[in-house]
Amino acid sequence: MPTSSWGSGSRGNYRYDPDEYHGPSLYYLSLPFAWASGARTAAALSETTLRLVPAVFGLGLILLLPLLRDGLGGAGTVWAAVFTAVSTAFVYYSRYFIHEVPLIFFAALLGAALWRYWQKPSWGWAALGAGAGVDARDEGDVRFSPGSAGRGGRREPVVRAGPAGGMG
Numbered sequence: 131m132p133t134s135s136w137g138s139g140s141r142g143n144y145r146y147d148p149d150e151y152h153g154p155s156l157y158y159l160s161l162p163f164a165w166a167s168g169a170r171t172a173a174a175l176s177e178t179t180l181r182l183v184p185a186v187f188g189l190g191l192i193l194l195l196p197l198l199r200d201g202l203g204g205a206g207t208v209w210a211a212v213f214t215a216v217s218t219a220f221v222y223y224s225r226y227f228i229h230e231v232p233l234i235f236f237a238a239l240l241g242a243a244l245w246r247y248w249q250k251p252s253w254g255w256a257a258l259g260a261g262a263g264v265d266a267r268d269e270g271d272v273r274f275s276p277g278s279a280g281r282g283g284r285r286e287p288v289v290r291a292g293p294a295g296g297m298g
Contacts, residue, residue: 156183156227156228156232159232160180160227163180163182163183164179181225183232184224184225184226187234188223188224188235191231192214192215194239195211197246198210198245237262239258239262243258243259247259
């Protein structure tokens, strides 16, 4: 974690680091944990404090699953929770101070809010979905638009074969 990014986030402003490709969400989400631990600088943070952020959002992901119960069914919801809890990827990434776990949480929250809205439209689900979508967009490498959804989410390849099979 870049010390300057956490430090600037704790003062209420954030300077984008183009080498990191992430917005300020993780740093702002870590502030309540830092304050609760008594840390006032990045150097005063403990590893445990930083690891709590993705762990809490990993747990939150499991707690979102009941919002999908009418679509998954009771047994499906339980199995989804069990498989998420023991998933190698979630166990691995939920141990690190990394942007991806909150991103997955907010993407799941967006999906759950859309599902609930589709089942019974209300401004509450629409607002929750919009908020989750805005936070998910904070991730610098999220590339999604309504146009890409219409194409099945496919994008043009970044690298194409050039003449004689070389990279071009």
